[in-house]
Amino acid sequence: MMKLQILGTGCPKCQKLAANAEAAAQAAGVECELEKVTDIKEIMNFGVMMTPALVVDGKVKVAGKVPDVEEIRKLLS
Numbered sequence: 001m002m003k004l005q006i007l008g009t010g011c012p013k014c015q016k017l018a019a020n021a022e023a024a025a026q027a028a029g030v031e032c033e034l035e036k037v038t039d040i041k042e043i044m045n046f047g048v049m050m051t052p053a054l055v056v057d058g059k060v061k062v063a064g065k066v067p068d069v070e071e072i073r074k075l076l077s
Contacts (some may be wrong), residue, residue, distance in 0.1 A: 002032040002076065006044045007063075008052035010036070018050040024059045026067035032076075 004030065008014030008024060012053060016064050018036060025032045037055075048051030061075050 002030055003035065003057055004032050005035045005037050005055040006052060007037045007048050007060075008047060008057060009040075010038055012050070013066050014035045014052040017054060017062075020066065020069050021054060021072050023069045024076060027069060028076045030076050 002025070004025065006014055006021065008017070016034070018034065021073075022034055024035075026066075043051065043053070046053065046060055048060060048063050049050045052066060053063035054061050054067070056075060067075075
């Protein structure tokens with residue numbers, strides 16, 4: 001099972017990224033666990049300076065923007 005993490009404080013952009021990631025996983029037929037990371041220290045441990053960010057299986061794939069569902073689907077496949 002793939003692990004997706006949304007790094008951010010819970011702002012509207014973070015919520016949009018979480019929704020897009022979930023929709024992309026469903027579209028790609030990927031079974032995943034979605035976790036929201038809101039603790040600033042944890043976010044900094046990933047080396048992320050701009051939120052929101054998307055982490056796939058421990059690797060930062062996107063930071064500082066909200067990719068659309070299709071972009072995320074490509075990252076997951």
